[in-house]
Amino acid sequence: MFSSFMINSWIVASIVAVVAGVTGLFVVIRGSTFAAHSLPLGTFPGAAAAALIGIDELWGLIAFSALGVIGISQLSRHQRNDVATALTLVTLLGLGTLFLSLTSEYSQAVYSLLFGEVLGVSSSEIAPVAGLGVAVIGLTLLLFRPLLLTAVSADLGEVRGVRSAGIELIFLAMLGLATAMALPVVGALLVFSLMVGPASAARFLTDRPVRAMGLSAGIALATVWAALALSYATNWPVGFFVGSLAALSYGLGRCWASLRKKM
Amino acid sequence: MGDPIGMVFAPGFFASAPVQTAMVIGGGAAIVSAIIGVFTIIRGQSFAGHALADVSSAGGAASFLLGVSPMLGFLGMAVLAAGAMELLGIRRAQERDLVTGIVLGAGLGLTALLLYFDVTTRSTTGATISVMFGSMFGIPSSLIPPAVLVGGGVIAVVIAIYRPLLLSSLDSTLAEVQGINVRLIGLLHLLMLSLAVTLAAMTIGAILSTALLIGPAAAALRVTSRPGAAIGLAALIGLGSVAGGVLLAYDSYDWTPGHGWPVSFFIVSIISAVYLLAALPGRRARRGAVISGNPETV
Amino acid sequence: MRSVNEMLVVDQVSVAFPGRQVLERVSFTLERGAFCGLIGANGSGKTTLLRSILGLQPLSAGAISIDGLPRSRAAGTIGYVPQKIQLDSDIPLRARDLVELGLTGRRLGLPWPSKARARLVDEMLTAVDAQGFADQRVGNLSGGQQQRVLIAHALIRRPKLLLLDEPLANLDIRAVAEIVALLRRVAGGHGITLLVSAHDMNPLLGAMDRIVYLANGRAASGSTDDVVRTEVLSGLYGYHIDVLRVHGRVLVVAAGSANEIPLNVADPSTHIAMVP
Numbered sequence: 001m002f003s004s005f006m007i008n009s010w011i012v013a014s015i016v017a018v019v020a021g022v023t024g025l026f027v028v029i030r031g032s033t034f035a036a037h038s039l040p041l042g043t044f045p046g047a048a049a050a051a052l053i054g055i056d057e058l059w060g061l062i063a064f065s066a067l068g069v070i071g072i073s074q075l076s077r078h079q080r081n082d083v084a085t086a087l088t089l090v091t092l093l094g095l096g097t098l099f100l101s102l103t104s105e106y107s108q109a110v111y112s113l114l115f116g117e118v119l120g121v122s123s124s125e126i127a128p129v130a131g132l133g134v135a136v137i138g139l140t141l142l143l144f145r146p147l148l149l150t151a152v153s154a155d156l157g158e159v160r161g162v163r164s165a166g167i168e169l170i171f172l173a174m175l176g177l178a179t180a181m182a183l184p185v186v187g188a189l190l191v192f193s194l195m196v197g198p199a200s201a202a203r204f205l206t207d208r209p210v211r212a213m214g215l216s217a218g219i220a221l222a223t224v225w226a227a228l229a230l231s232y233a234t235n236w237p238v239g240f241f242v243g244s245l246a247a248l249s250y251g252l253g254r255c256w257a258s259l260r261k262k263m
Numbered sequence: 264m265g266d267p268i269g270m271v272f273a274p275g276f277f278a279s280a281p282v283q284t285a286m287v288i289g290g291g292a293a294i295v296s297a298i299i300g301v302f303t304i305i306r307g308q309s310f311a312g313h314a315l316a317d318v319s320s321a322g323g324a325a326s327f328l329l330g331v332s333p334m335l336g337f338l339g340m341a342v343l344a345a346g347a348m349e350l351l352g353i354r355r356a357q358e359r360d361l362v363t364g365i366v367l368g369a370g371l372g373l374t375a376l377l378l379y380f381d382v383t384t385r386s387t388t389g390a391t392i393s394v395m396f397g398s399m400f401g402i403p404s405s406l407i408p409p410a411v412l413v414g415g416g417v418i419a420v421v422i423a424i425y426r427p428l429l430l431s432s433l434d435s436t437l438a439e440v441q442g443i444n445v446r447l448i449g450l451l452h453l454l455m456l457s458l459a460v461t462l463a464a465m466t467i468g469a470i471l472s473t474a475l476l477i478g479p480a481a482a483a484l485r486v487t488s489r490p491g492a493a494i495g496l497a498a499l500i501g502l503g504s505v506a507g508g509v510l511l512a513y514d515s516y517d518w519t520p521g522h523g524w525p526v527s528f529f530i531v532s533i534i535s536a537v538y539l540l541a542a543l544p545g546r547r548a549r550r551g552a553v554i555s556g557n558p559e560t561v
Numbered sequence: 562m563r564s565v566n567e568m569l570v571v572d573q574v575s576v577a578f579p580g581r582q583v584l585e586r587v588s589f590t591l592e593r594g595a596f597c598g599l600i601g602a603n604g605s606g607k608t609t610l611l612r613s614i615l616g617l618q619p620l621s622a623g624a625i626s627i628d629g630l631p632r633s634r635a636a637g638t639i640g641y642v643p644q645k646i647q648l649d650s651d652i653p654l655r656a657r658d659l660v661e662l663g664l665t666g667r668r669l670g671l672p673w674p675s676k677a678r679a680r681l682v683d684e685m686l687t688a689v690d691a692q693g694f695a696d697q698r699v700g701n702l703s704g705g706q707q708q709r710v711l712i713a714h715a716l717i718r719r720p721k722l723l724l725l726d727e728p729l730a731n732l733d734i735r736a737v738a739e740i741v742a743l744l745r746r747v748a749g750g751h752g753i754t755l756l757v758s759a760h761d762m763n764p765l766l767g768a769m770d771r772i773v774y775l776a777n778g779r780a781a782s783g784s785t786d787d788v789v790r791t792e793v794l795s796g797l798y799g800y801h802i803d804v805l806r807v808h809g810r811v812l813v814v815a816a817g818s819a820n821e822i823p824l825n826v827a828d829p830s831t832h833i834a835m836v837p
Binding site for chain 1: 304309310313317360361362364365366367368369370371372373374375376378379382391392395396470471473474477478481524525527528530531532534535538
């Protein structure tokens, strides 16, 4: 499984895992689970649209995830209603099915966009993914403390001069980029698991914020590697392993936390 | 090209058997989903409803594998998941959303696996599209009787427990004070949610079925604060969306020569358009007693 | 001419929300080192007033200055202890991390360990008696423990003015006494000016030397004896209020129905800063 054509998959998957783990920690801390679940749904049509127009999939994904981010941030200003946001994103998803039905690729394309596809990563795709990955991780590290402080209390942040609306928008944008990157590898429906599973496990294991982020990235890496290896061995879809392993890490983390409490 | 009716209703619309089946089952799904959806929103369980729908997809995929009716598959999985949610019942809202999401992910992973098996062992290549996005025109008319039974059953139960359901959805303590068994009502709600989700998943697919569950209900709740009116309006919107969607999908065969556009796309688009229309006037959410209900009563 | 000793000047401040006048021409002055209680019922505008002083709430009218500077330029001199923070016990953040964020919350990049900062954090933790639980998760702390950590978080920047929004609400009796004693130590020992909001003035009676009483969006300020009197409070509320003193505790009671004849409100002969 380490043959040359698989190497690309390993590299891209690893970058995606670290990005997901790092942003995922803040998704969990800030309670943005809803956005993390819905954004991929809205991003999914981007791949289909890109296929229709004939441009590279990644740019279509980024474009639609940007739409999703703008949509969520605008709607939550007026509506405070996750129902509304979920609806609009489901609409975008419906759009995606339309685009897909207009291309001639049909079922297999839908499947890999929803559940992930590891094979067939060409080396030309590594550079943009790496670039995006560095950008997102860099931004998260840069904004580590403001993100942490505003997660605990928006007021404390404001008093320190950190505008909570601004931070929220930047965070959503980071989430959007991470989503666009992760979608081709793990699929629209499992991006959420990769972001949230390792992170929720990590925060059961340590009390310290920086360590939690490191652990989250580490567990995400382990998850993706295991999923890749298992998928290669059994031919079963990557998404299945990601979903199951994420649930497993959460469960194990939970057990560890209750054991710790008893000690 | 001078026939106005023919332009709207492409020829053969009313006579086509798949269309008729689609209208009946789809319409039924819409009505049932809309009614339950109102209560789901009041109870603040929209995410749980969404998760239930997505997880039921695993059942749909399994049904292809086992060669049973998709309805059975969706239903079985939905009921299983509903039971699991009831058992896991976690207090803190944020943690519960997290757990719901993680279980949802695991469920979807399972769907991925089962769909893969469908393709490899049984060569049902259309399984993915059909399970996730529905196959409205492909529903066999033999499913009409069981669907009507399920739909009718749900409506009957809602009518029977209407007042306890409403009260416990608004505030569980108020309900308990009157001797209502809040736990039982909650279970019944989840059960009916599973049934609604099943019907919706069959028609527009698992992931989009949230639109049918939440969309018309949310739109109705923006327009009125009276529960009875909201339920009626939601059912109307749902029915209209499905009818319109089926019609447009049928007509679309003529737009792009060869194949039509997906029904689910039209239905979801109509629902979103209606919601936006309902939500536009007035930025402030309506402060009716209906919406400010007690979140997560189960 | 402003007295050099004036720490906080609130001058004819009004704040209006759509349909509601929350604060109406509120005026008072706090001297350096004062321990002032901001007393009022829930919904009387205490949080709004605090947020106005912090610069988080725009004013409809009036001006606020802190240590001689207009509010907009005084950010570094104010500390704030908010009423609610996100108490999720699963946030991986220790008490000492939260205190450190008081110093570094705005800084970019990952936290670099620094001996000087660690010493400062320890100093703060000791000052609020929090060393015992410094390494525990913020979400696992009791109400009283969290208050201490939040106070340390605010104090670490050495503010000249410290605002606390209902720090005593939701605390048990012993924790209330401990926090009040802590605040006295903080104010007295370091000369920090305190403005503490509460809906019950009794726990603060022994500690505060000034009171600002809010009712109906209007304020009366002065010493406790001057303000907490029947005539003054009745004037604020607009109907007859009785102030009873029982065993050193104060009870503010609405006497009879609201149909009682209201007392004359604007009494220019009093020395108290009363706003009509």
